[in-house]
Amino acid sequence: MNEMTSPTREERAAKLKGLGCSRKRVEDVRFTQGKGNYVDDVKLPGMLHGDFVRSPYAHARVKSINTEAAMAVPGVLAVLTAKDLEPLSLHWMPTLAGDKQMVLADGKVLFQGQEVAFVVAENRYAAADGIAAVEVEYEELPVLTNPFEALQSDVVLREDLDPAAAGAHGPRKHHNHIFLWEEGDEEATNQAIDSAEVVAEEMVYYHRTHPCPLETCGTVASMDKVNGKLTVWGTFQAPHVVRTVASLLSGIEEHNIRVISPDIGGGFGNKVGVYPGYVCAIVASIVTGKPVKWIENRMDNLMATAFARDYWMKGRISATREGKITGLHCHVTADHGAFDACADPTKFPAGFFHICTGSYDIPVAYVGVDGVYTNKAPGGVAYRCSFRVTEAAYFIERMIEVLAIELGMDAAELRRINFIRKDQFPYQSALGWEYDSGDYHTAWDKALKAVGYDDLRKEQAERVEAFKRGETRKLLGIGLTHFTEIVGAGPVKNCDILGMGMFDSCEIRIHPTGSAIARLGTISQGQGHATTFAQILASEIGIPADSITIEEGDTDTAPYGLGTYGSRSTPVAGAATAMAGRKIRAKAQMIAAYLLEVHDDDVEWDVDRFVVKGAPERFKTMAEIAYAAYNQAIPGVEPGLEAVSYYDPPNMTYPFGAYICVMEIDVDTGEHQIRQFYALDDCGTRINPMVIEGQVHGGLTEALAIAMGQEIAYDEIGNVKTGTLMDFFLPTAWETPHYTTDHTETPSPHHPIGAKGVGESPNVGGVPAFSNAVHDAFRAFGLRQSHMPHDHWRIWKTAHDLGLHG
C-alpha cells in the first residue's frame, strides 16, 4: 500500500470520534430547529384532553363534589372522582418510597394543589370550563407546614394510617412521623465529640425547592380496545419502571403495555415519580376508548409535582486543636409533605445522605433522619443530584466552615488536613461506603492556585478594613467547596426500586455495511446520550460514532433498564454499552481470524480493525467483518453481529470536584455579583469534554438559582407563595455569571472505561460554593450560619442583624 494514502493509527482513531472527542451533539440538529418531538407534540386522531380540579386548601375535608354543572359544559365527557376510581382500586397508588398516595382526593385534601377531580373533554378549553364548573364543598382543617410542629401536634394528617402500625421503614413514633433511619455508631460518635478539644454545632437548613424542568409533566394514554394494547407516551425518566408499575396497578399484562418517553425537556428528578395525571389519563382512555392527553401547566408543576430538599440538618462536628476532625453527628428532620413519595432506592429512605462525611477522613460518624408528614406537596426527589447527596454535601461543607470559625483557622487549610489521602483509596467511610478512587489534594491545590487564593484572602482583608473605614459598602466573599458525589445506582444487591434491581442495559446490532444501532434502558432528558454513548461504542468497536444510532425510551424496542437519574446513565448503562461492545468485538475476532486464515489468538485489535500479529498489512476492518458476519458462511459461527449486556455495577462511582466562588455583596441592598467562579471536576474518564462543560454550566446555574433565590415557600395556612416564575427564581442569561471549568482525571477502577458521571456534580458542589461565599463575606463580622436562599432581603437582614447598617 501507498504510505501516503494509508491513514495513520491516530487518523483512524480521530475518524471514529470516540472517547475524549468534543463531538457536537447530534440531538441539537433537531432541537435548534424546533423539530423535537415532546409529549405535547403527540397528537392522535380523536384525542381527548384531561385536567384537574385542584384543592385551594392545604388541609380540608371534602364534604361533597358536585359534577352536574361541569357535565353540562359543552364538550365535557366525563368527570372522574375518587369514587369512580375506587372500584378499580386506583383511587390510591403506591409511592416509590413504600407509602401510598391519593390519586384523587379521598375524603380529604392534604396539600394545596392536590388533585380532586379529573375532567375529560374534547379539547383543553372545554376541560378548563368544566374544571371551573365543578363544585367542591370543603371544610377547612388546621394546617401543619412546619415539621417540628407536626411532630408535636394532635392534628392527624394521615387518617388512613394506623398510628400504632410500623411504616415501610420501621416503627413510627407519632401519627405525623414516617420513619427514623439511622446509620453509623451513635454511641462512639457521641463519645468522640464529647471528649474532643473543639466542637462546633449548627443547624443547617436546606430549603424546599423544585427542579422546574422547562417542559412540565404530561402524558398521552391510548388504549386500543381492538388489540388490547395500551400505549403511553409520557415525561418518564424511567419508562420501563412505569410499564411494570402500570401493569401491576392496572392488571394489564406487561406485554400489552408500551411506554414511550419521547424527547424530554429536562427532568432533574421531577419526572422520576408516578403522578396522578398519568393514572387518570390511562383510566380515562380505558373508559372512553380514546386517547387522552394530560399536560401540566407551570403552576401545577411547581405546586403539585415533586419538590426537592426541605432538610433540617442539626450537626455536631469535633476536632483537635490542630484541626484534625474526630467525629461527626447529624440529625435530620426531613419534611416529606403529605405522602412519602421520595424517589430513592427503596431500601434508602434518606437516599445516600450518609455520604455526608464528604471528602474527609472522619473516624466515626452517625446519621439519623426523621421523616415527617406536613401539609405540603409530596416529593423529595433528587434535583440534579444523586439521592439526597446535595443535602449531604451542603451539610458537610457548611459544617467545615463553621468548624474553621470555631478553630480560628483558614477553611482551605482545614479541608486540606482532613482530606482522604490518595493512598487511602479504596476508602471505607465511617458510614459504610467504599469510595472507589480519588485524588483530592491534587485537585484542591490546582484550584487554589488557579484562583490565586492567597491574594484573594489578602484583598478580602483589605476590603474589610476599607469597609470599617467607611470607604466601601461592598464585602468580598470567597466560597470554598470540595465535594464528593456518589452516583451510579447501583449494585442490585442493595439498590432497587420497588423490588426492581438497578442494573442497566445495552443492545447492539451491527448492520451488514458496518453501521450500527444501539438501544439502552436509559432515557436522555437533555444529557446528550445519542452523542456520548455512540462515542463509547465507537472506541470499543471501531465504527465511527457518526455511523451509530442510539435509541432509548421505547419499552417495545429498548432492553429493560431503570432509567436516567442520579447520574446513573454513564456509570451503569455506559458500562453496559462498553461490555456489549466487547461482546461484539469478541465475535468479530473469530470472524476476522477466519477471513485472514489464522488462529483466533493470532489477530489483535487495532482501533477499527483486527490485524495479524506481526503483519499489520494483513487486516480486516470492522466494516469488512460486519459484511462477512451476515453474508459469509463461517463454520461454527452463527450469522449476524449483535450483542446485549445487562450490567450490574460492583460499586457506585465517586466523582469529586473543587469549586471556588468569589462574590461581591452590597450590604445596603442585599444584591450580589459573582466576580469569579472556578469549577474543577474529576469525573474519571472524560467521554466528551464539550458535553461535560455544558453539563457543568447548566448544573452551576441551577445551583446559583437554589442558593441565591429559588424556593417553594408556603405561608402559615399552606398557600404556595412561589407558584409562578415571577416569584420562583429561574435564572436567565442576565443573572448567569461566567464560569471557568477545569478538570483532573482519576478513572474509576471498576468501571469498564473508568467513567464516573458528571451531570449532577455542579449542583452538588455549586450550592455550597455560592452559599459559602455569602457566609464568608460576613465571617469577619461574626456570621456563623444563615439560611438559604440568599435573596436580597435575607442578605440584607444578615447585614442588618450584624449591625452593618449603622
Next chain:
Amino acid sequence: MIPAAFEYHRPADVQAAIRVLQDHGDEARVLAGGHSLIPMMKLRMAELGHLVDLQDIAELKGISVEGATVSIGAMTTQQELIAHEELARVAPILREAALQIADPQVRYMGTVGGNVANGDPGNDMPGLMQCLGATYTLVGPGGTREVAARDFYEAAYMTDREDEEILTRITFTAPTGGYAYEKQKRKIGDYATAAAAVLIAAEGGKVTRASIAMTNLSDVPVHSGAAAEALIGTNCDEEATTAAIAAMLDDIEPTEDNRGPVEFKRHVAGVILARAIQRAWSRA
C-alpha cells in the same frame, strides 16, 4: 391557564372601540400589549365577555417631539420608546427606564399606554410619568379630557379613567438638567423592590428644580413633592439627600411580599433614591 370564553373585537379607530365599550359596559376591556390582562384572564381572575384589541388603531401609535413638547401614542411599545433617537435626545430618562422593564421579548409587545393605564403599582411608567409631570389624554363617549399623571392613580388597579374611556396619549414637556431611573429587582422580568425616578436642574452649583417619584412602594406611584423640595437650593450633599430620603419615606407605604418585609423595602427605597439623586446630580 385557559381563559374563559370571550368575544374578540378589533376596531380600526378610537370611536369604534368606544362604541364596543359602551355596548358592553364593564363586561368589556381594551387590550394593549396584554402583559397584565392576558395572564389575569388565563388565571380566570379577570373574566370578561369582550376583549377590544387596539392594535389596528393607527392614531394610537407614534411618538412626536415638537420643540419641548413630547407626545406619545398609547400603543407605542417599550421597544419603540427605546429606539426613538429624538426622544432619547430630549428625554433620555425614558430610554433609561424602559431598558429596565423586563426583557426584549416583553418590550416588543408591552406598550406605554397599557403600562400607565392599568394602574398596577409595580409598573415603572406611572411613577416616571408623575416625575415628568405628564398629562394623559382620555377619550370617551363624552369627548376628550386631560388628566395629570399625578392625579390619575387612586388605588391598585383603580384610576380616574371611566369604564368607557380609553387612554390615548401621553404628553409632557421635555425636562432639562440631570436625570436618573434607578431600580432594584430580584431578576429580569421582576417588578421593582424599589425604584426611583429623579430629575434635577441646577444653576451655579445649586438645585433650582427637582422632581422625585417612587415605584412599587405603595398601592399607587408616589410623587414626593417634599422629597424634591428638600433638594432645592442644595448641592445634593449628604445632608440634603438624607432630608430628601426622610421626606420620601413619609410618603410611601410599602407592604410585605416575596421581595421582603416593610422594614427592608423602606431601607432599600432610601438607598435607591440616594443613588438616583447622585446620578441625576452628576448629570445636572
